[in-house]
Amino acid sequence: MEQFTVIQSEHASKYLVVLCRHFGRKVTATWDDEKGEVQFPVGQAYMTVNPEQSSLTIRCVAESEDKLKGVIAIIDSHVDMFSRRETINLTWQPCS
Structure with a gap:
């Protein structure tokens, strides 16, 4: 099962790094400024x-x-926690 969402923001790279760094404190996470991967116990998140x-x-x-x-x-x-300066509403869609 897969779903995706897109965040439109001039801070897109910052969000990727902040999210991956935060998750990396508890689970396996790898990232750079353009892509990241997080391994949660229930599944994975891939960010680009x-x-x-x-x-x-x-x-x-x-x-x-x-x-x-x-x-x-x-x-x-x-x-929601990391986007205090701008309102971001995530809309999830099935991957085709």
């Missing part, structure tokens, strides 16, 4: 920055619907 479009795409993957909802809930709450 598109600098030309000032966007961050986050793709969540899990083996069941419930686990996927868990990964999405983690991402939602942390994006």
